[in-house]
Amino acid sequence: MSEYTELFDASGLNCPLPILRSKKVLNTLSSGEVLYIIATDSGSVKDFDAFCNQTGHELLESNEADGKYHFYIKKV
Amino acid sequence: MSEKKLAIIATKGTLDWAYPPFILASTAAALGYETQIFFTFYGLQLLKKNLKLEVSPLGNPGMPMPMGMDKWFPVIGTAIPGMQSIMSMMMKQKMKSKGVASVEDLRSMCLEAEVKMVACQMTVDLFDMNSSEFIDGIDYAGATTFFEFAGESDVNLFI
Numbered sequence: 001m002s003e004y005t006e007l008f009d010a011s012g013l014n015c016p017l018p019i020l021r022s023k024k025v026l027n028t029l030s031s032g033e034v035l036y037i038i039a040t041d042s043g044s045v046k047d048f049d050a051f052c053n054q055t056g057h058e059l060l061e062s063n064e065a066d067g068k069y070h071f072y073i074k075k076v
Numbered sequence: 077m078s079e080k081k082l083a084i085i086a087t088k089g090t091l092d093w094a095y096p097p098f099i100l101a102s103t104a105a106a107l108g109y110e111t112q113i114f115f116t117f118y119g120l121q122l123l124k125k126n127l128k129l130e131v132s133p134l135g136n137p138g139m140p141m142p143m144g145m146d147k148w149f150p151v152i153g154t155a156i157p158g159m160q161s162i163m164s165m166m167m168k169q170k171m172k173s174k175g176v177a178s179v180e181d182l183r184s185m186c187l188e189a190e191v192k193m194v195a196c197q198m199t200v201d202l203f204d205m206n207s208s209e210f211i212d213g214i215d216y217a218g219a220t221t222f223f224e225f226a227g228e229s230d231v232n233l234f235i
Contacts (some may be wrong), residue, residue, distance in 0.1 A: 012173040014077055016103045023106045033223075054107045 002061055002072050004036035005029060011040045011068060018044040019051055026057065029075045034060065037071040040054070043070055081229040082111045083222070085096070089121030091129040091164055091179070097122070097235050098182035103125065104231075110125065113186075114222045119235075123195055127179055130164035142150035146172070148159035175209045187213055194222060 003024045008025045010018040018039045026035050037048070045062060052059040060072040080197065082104040086097040097119070101111045115123050124127075133139055133154040140146060153159070171178065177185070187193070193214045200207070207216070226232055 012175045016099050016106070016182075020102055020106050020189075024188075032114055051107065066092070 002036070003034065004072060005037045007032035007038070009038045010044070010073055011038055013039070014041045015043050015047070019047050022048075024049075024073055026073065033075050035073045035075065037073065039069045039071070040067075042069070044071075048073070080109045080231070081225065082109045082231045082233070083226040083229040084111070084113045084233045084235060085222075085226075086113055086115045086119035086122060087117045089118030091131040091167060093235065094122050094127075094129050094173070094179045095182070097233075098179060098186055100233065100235075101191045102182055102185045102189055105186065105191050109190075110233075111186075112114070112192040112194060112222070112225050114194045114196060114217075114219075114226075116199050116219075118212075120195060120199055120205065122179070123193065123214055125209060125211050127183075129179060130160055131167055131203070132160045133163050137143075139163075183211070200218050 006021070006025065006029060008022055010021060013021065018037070018041050020035050022035065029035060045064075047060060048059060051057070052073060056076040058074040058076065060071070060074050062071050077174050082101065084097050084101055088094075097113055101113050104111045121127075131139070133141065134151070136154075137146075141149065156227075168178070195210060195214050197216045197218055199205075
């Protein structure tokens with residue numbers, strides 16, 4: 001488990017909610033801060049990858065544990 | 077990185093067709109696209125304050141049915157009074173149980189993400205609709221005006 005500034009639990013949410021809601025939370029953070037997202041939607045793995053590629057935010061970590069997906073995104 | 081543009085023309089007003097424009101627009105907006113949706117013909121139903129969207133199984137062979145009904149249920153059965161309402165309700169329930177956002181929520185998220193929603197003035201007049209029936213925050217324009225944006229867009233979708 002890495003360090004993070006804020007946690008957003010997107011469990012139970014399906015496309016496109018994990019990305020949309022995470023983006024909202026990310027907007028409230030400052031540059032350099034890290035958002036830790038937990039999701040249950042398997043599609044979110046590729047989505048967060050694409051999201052970071054297209055927006056410039058850094059995907060620090062993306063892994064699966066306890067049947068859920070964990071993402072650490074650093075705001076650009 | 078200059079902003080990409082997405083233009084969507086939404087022409088359908090049923091429950092199943094309501095999702096694509098709002099999901100695509102909200103996702104694009106989340107990725108930093110400047111997005112506009114032009115609602116014309118039945119797409120105007122998606123801008124109503126009170127959304128009463130339905131989907132009909134009649135003539136919709138591509139629609140999956142519960143309990144394997146699509147294998148044996150006669151097409152004429154789908155024309156039974158009440159079938160449309162029941163199927164629409166079942167679909168909405170399925171969406172909810174699978175954690176998919178409702179059309180209202182997706183639409184709100186689009187507006188929050190500053191997706192510009194444009195109602196086709198011609199269709200509004202054609203079907204004698206009133207702007208009071210629609211949600212706030214939308215523009216009214218014609219195809220020519222929309223082409224100003226669509227002509228410059230990177231992605232143009234007709235739904």
